[in-house]
Amino acid sequence: SQTIHQWPATLVQPVGSPLSLECTVEGTSNPNLYWYRQAAGRGLQLLFYSVGIGQISSEVPQNLSASRPQDRQFILSSKKLLLSDSGFYLCAWSVQGLAGGPGGLKNEQFFGPGTRLTVL
Amino acid sequence: QQPVQSPQAVILREGEDAVINCSSSKALYSVHWYRQKHGEAPVFLMILLKGGEQKGHDKISASFNEKKQQSSLYLTASQLSYSGTYFCGTAYAGNNRKLIWGLGTSLAVNP
Numbered sequence: 001s002q003t004i005h006q007w008p009a010t011l012v013q014p015v016g017s018p019l020s021l022e023c024t025v026e027g028t029s030n031p032n033l034y035w036y037r038q039a040a041g042r043g044l045q046l047l048f049y050s051v052g053i054g055q056i057s058s059e060v061p062q063n064l065s066a067s068r069p070q071d072r073q074f075i076l077s078s079k080k081l082l083l084s085d086s087g088f089y090l091c092a093w094s095v096q097g098l099a100g101g102p103g104g105l106k107n108e109q110f111f112g113p114g115t116r117l118t119v120l
Numbered sequence: 121q122q123p124v125q126s127p128q129a130v131i132l133r134e135g136e137d138a139v140i141n142c143s144s145s146k147a148l149y150s151v152h153w154y155r156q157k158h159g160e161a162p163v164f165l166m167i168l169l170k171g172g173e174q175k176g177h178d179k180i181s182a183s184f185n186e187k188k189q190q191s192s193l194y195l196t197a198s199q200l201s202y203s204g205t206y207f208c209g210t211a212y213a214g215n216n217r218k219l220i221w222g223l224g225t226s227l228a229v230n231p
Contacts (some may be wrong), residue, residue: 032217041222044162044207051217058183059218061211090161107216109209111161 002027006091006112013119019064019078021115023091026072031093033074034109035066038088050074051096081119089115121148125222132198132229140193140225142208145212149216152209153182153192155202157225162207165193198229 003026013019019116025031046059047065057067063082067075074091091112123144130138150169154162157174166185168191179196195202205226209219 044209044221046218046221049218057218102149107150107211107219108164109219110164110168 001037002087002110004091004093004110006089006115008115009113010116011118013081013117015079015080015119017082017120019076019085019117021076021089022090023074023076023112024072025093028072028093028095030071030096032096032107033068034092034094035074035076036090036092039092040087047076070078085120086117088117089117121212123151123208123222125208125225127225128223128228130228132227134200134228134229135197135230137143138195138198138227140195140206140221140227141190142192142210143188143190144210146189146212148173148184148186148189148191148210149213150211151182151184153191153193154207154209154210154217156207157204164182165206182203198227200229200231203227203229215225 006023006045032051032060037047038044046101047064048056050056050068053068064078087091092108092109094109123142126141148170150167153165154169155165156162166182168182170186177178182193184191191208195223203209207224208222211219
């Protein structure tokens with residue numbers, strides 16, 4: 001079965017410090033990978049998604065970046081954190097299916113446990 | 121393009137029913153429903169593809185009205201465990217990998 005890991009679980013960082021959050025998926029290959037941010041009491045904001053190694057789509061221009069150095073590894077980074085970067089960061093994966101196949105049509109997303117980031 | 125969820129919040133007594141709606145101004149390819157409990161990650165409930173299908177999972181079911189570009193989530197005989205925030209995620213033709221999320225409906229089930 002597939003599992004998704006995120007670390008760290010919680011993080012408190014000063015403004016201006018760098019950030020690196022990691023997400024790994026087990027039990028599947030060539031997944032779609034996603035980074036979301038959720039502000040307290042708010043909805044899900046898609047930050048980045050990736051359909052393959054080195055292929056990153058950025059949804060929101062800001063001081064964050066993402067990389068996918070390996071098939072099942074997705075990293076979210078920042079060189080200098082802002083107060084507004086605080087939130088709950090969620091990584092998710094979905095099947096990289098072909099059109100007409102179950103993964104291609106349905107694309108259910110499965111979330112990791114999340115990282116709660118507080119920027120002070 | 122963001123789907124509109126209604127109502128924003130619902131308070132139920134155990135055993136009561138609720139309906140949560142998710143509407144789009146653009147033609148939908150699929151609608152996903154998730155439930156998130158406080159402090160936890162969202163959990164996938166079900167997905168509906170265009171075609172007007174209806175799906176069920178225990179006492180939670182959903183429908184997809186292609187004409188209205190709307191999906192409804194039905195919770196019947198609610199249980200305490202149903203409490204949480206329900207999100208719909210919508211996908212559109214051309215890029216079904218990416219979901220656009222509603223702002224959520226907060227559901228509280230009281231004894």
